[in-house]
Amino acid sequence: MRLFWEITRRSFRRFMTYRAAALAGLVTNVFFGLLRVSVLLALYDGRPEVAGYTVPGIITYTALTQAVIAYLSLFGWFDLMQSVYTGEIAADLLKPMRLFTFWLAQDTGRAAVNILLRGVTIMIIYGLLFDLTYPQTAVQTLAVILTIILSWLLSFTWRFLINLPAFWTPNARGIVRLGYVLAWFFSGFLMPLRFLPDWVQRVAYLTPFPHMLNSVVDVYVGVLSGTELLRVLLIQAAWVLALALMGQLVLKTAVRRLVILGG
Amino acid sequence: MIQVHNLHKHFKVTRHHQGRLAGVRNLLTREYRLVKAVDNVSFTIQTGELVGYLGPNGAGKSTTIKMLTGLLVPTGGDLVVNGRIPHQSRQQYVANIGVVFGQRTTLWWDLPVIESLELLQHVYRVPADRFRQNLSEFTDLLDLKPFLHTPVRSLSLGQRMRADLCAALLHDPALLFLDEPTIGLDVVAKERIRQFIQHVNRERGTTIILTTHDLQDVEKLCERVMIIDHGRLLFDGQLNDLRERFDGRRELLVDMAEAYEDVSVEGAQVVARDGWQVTYQFSRSSVTASELISRISQRYRIRDLAVREPDIEATIRRIYEERLLET
Numbered sequence: 001m002r003l004f005w006e007i008t009r010r011s012f013r014r015f016m017t018y019r020a021a022a023l024a025g026l027v028t029n030v031f032f033g034l035l036r037v038s039v040l041l042a043l044y045d046g047r048p049e050v051a052g053y054t055v056p057g058i059i060t061y062t063a064l065t066q067a068v069i070a071y072l073s074l075f076g077w078f079d080l081m082q083s084v085y086t087g088e089i090a091a092d093l094l095k096p097m098r099l100f101t102f103w104l105a106q107d108t109g110r111a112a113v114n115i116l117l118r119g120v121t122i123m124i125i126y127g128l129l130f131d132l133t134y135p136q137t138a139v140q141t142l143a144v145i146l147t148i149i150l151s152w153l154l155s156f157t158w159r160f161l162i163n164l165p166a167f168w169t170p171n172a173r174g175i176v177r178l179g180y181v182l183a184w185f186f187s188g189f190l191m192p193l194r195f196l197p198d199w200v201q202r203v204a205y206l207t208p209f210p211h212m213l214n215s216v217v218d219v220y221v222g223v224l225s226g227t228e229l230l231r232v233l234l235i236q237a238a239w240v241l242a243l244a245l246m247g248q249l250v251l252k253t254a255v256r257r258l259v260i261l262g263g
Numbered sequence: 264m265i266q267v268h269n270l271h272k273h274f275k276v277t278r279h280h281q282g283r284l285a286g287v288r289n290l291l292t293r294e295y296r297l298v299k300a301v302d303n304v305s306f307t308i309q310t311g312e313l314v315g316y317l318g319p320n321g322a323g324k325s326t327t328i329k330m331l332t333g334l335l336v337p338t339g340g341d342l343v344v345n346g347r348i349p350h351q352s353r354q355q356y357v358a359n360i361g362v363v364f365g366q367r368t369t370l371w372w373d374l375p376v377i378e379s380l381e382l383l384q385h386v387y388r389v390p391a392d393r394f395r396q397n398l399s400e401f402t403d404l405l406d407l408k409p410f411l412h413t414p415v416r417s418l419s420l421g422q423r424m425r426a427d428l429c430a431a432l433l434h435d436p437a438l439l440f441l442d443e444p445t446i447g448l449d450v451v452a453k454e455r456i457r458q459f460i461q462h463v464n465r466e467r468g469t470t471i472i473l474t475t476h477d478l479q480d481v482e483k484l485c486e487r488v489m490i491i492d493h494g495r496l497l498f499d500g501q502l503n504d505l506r507e508r509f510d511g512r513r514e515l516l517v518d519m520a521e522a523y524e525d526v527s528v529e530g531a532q533v534v535a536r537d538g539w540q541v542t543y544q545f546s547r548s549s550v551t552a553s554e555l556i557s558r559i560s561q562r563y564r565i566r567d568l569a570v571r572e573p574d575i576e577a578t579i580r581r582i583y584e585e586r587l588l589e590t
Contacts, residue, residue: 003385010382014373090334091369095386096358256336 011109063126157243167254188214302494315485361431365443387434421452
């Protein structure tokens with residue numbers, strides 16, 4: 001536990017030093033968010049509500065999804081793959097620590113920096129520009145915090161898992177990319193899943209992706225409540241566990257393969 | 264400390280088809296070639312030894328080290344280090360060894376040196392007072408102070424090596440693997456690192472295995488050397504024995520005063536001719552230098568001459584090139 005904290009702390013500080021990059025990312029996120037808002041509003045064409053989303057609701061959806069891009073690393077994270085290709089993984093394997101925990105601790109620092117520098121800032125900017133909806137009750141606020149943490153854990157376990165093919169093939173970038181494209185679409189990043197045909201939604205909910213993003217929005221804007229809310233949180237947690245276990249298993253095979261075949 | 268018995272490591276390397284439709288055939292069928300990176304190697308290393316592990320590129324040095332550190336599983340043979348089998352129970356095993364790769368750092372690239380070292384304290388669960396003690400000792404010996412707060416990526420190669428050496432020893436490992444620790448360093452930096460290695464071995468009793476291409480490292484540090492080539496252990500013994508067995512050949516450089524068709528002389532071989540300069544090679548046991556000189560001067564007119572003593576480098580080069588140790 002102490003080690004976890006020490007790694008997280010250093011990772012936090014490390015990402016804090018990339019302030020210029022964070023600022024550039026922030027500007028991009030805000031700008032593209034505005035673009036998405038205008039496209040979605042054109043879709044509303046004066047109607048007050050589409051598929052359960054009010055106009056403030058859809059603006060909130062956009063603000064929120066833009067705010068968590070960096071936090072969830074939605075556009076890709078290839079660090080683990082890189083460390084396999086550069087051979088840095090060998091140095092990590094020579095230390096008495098678990099690889100999964102090591103990477104999770106690093107990502108905790110990274111996520112914390114991004115939710116603070118980019119997440120919160122983007123919400124504030126959109127809050128000043130538009131009329132957003134906010135969590136209404138203490139229970140809902142708590143649920144929002146929980147779902148945001150779970151969504152990051154889910155994104156991490158997914159990212160970890162899809163980086164592992166690097167142990168098998170000398171160019172896993174394509175596979176990893178495919179993993180992120182799937183995540184964009186089925187997570188409801190391109191548009192809220194409720195806007196899509198029923199069967200697409202049903203397919204989406206067979207995957208973990210909606211729980212990375214769409215559920216967060218649902219909880220935040222208050223579409224879900226009571227047992228439904230609890231159910232979503234539990235499903236999120238279940239997916240986190242499932243993907244984490246899968247990651248561990250594949251990693252174990254990967255390391256065995258590495259040590260048998262050589263790096 | 265280390266017992267290695269009939270150790271093997273074979274790799275399967277894909278052989279690509281050549282000629283027509285090679286690409287298609289590569290997709291459909293694969294042929295493998297077996298590479299014996301380590302082939303039936305056995306040795307024992309006692310606690311407190313400092314052993315030099317030599318061999319040309321691709322000889323099997325790194326593969327052996329990777330098996331000893333648990334990064335590779337042997338294809339065959341037995342391997343017990345420190346009472347454990349390295350590739351089993353990785354975490355427990357690596358807790359008691361230190362590894363330094365000259366080619367790459369084990370420190371965290373973006374962090375200041377001190378941050379990396381403190382993180383290692385937690386990785387290895389080093390008690391705080393022991394950590395402070397070691398850190399201050401190594402800081403003095405390796406002169407780390409000027410760059411303790413510099414990120415690893417901004418260090419010079421020599422500084423990085425010193426930081427890496429410190430990092431590998433903070434948890435008092437019983438066994439230290441050094442893979443080309445002086446590669447690419449200048450003479451002063453090399454010397455400093457050699458002194459440090461010697462200190463760690465003598466004062467702390469740490470068992471050290473050193474692979475290197477720099478034979479001065481070996482001459483200054485190791486009493487015992489092992490030489491590997493083509494995956495096979497060719498020599499394992501005292502450096503002095505190696506010298507005596509293969510050092511016989513000395514060279515005599517002679518500048519002739521005029522051109523001779525035939526410059527041969529009894530007891531020595533002509534190994535090179537460059538204009539009027541002739542290089543003879545002779546062995547200590549068959550003829551002395553003064554005897555040879557007098558023989559040559561009786562037959563030819565000499566302008567100048569010099570005797571060249573072989574160094575360990577030339578000896579080892581000969582062993583590699585002429586495969587003197589192969590049976």
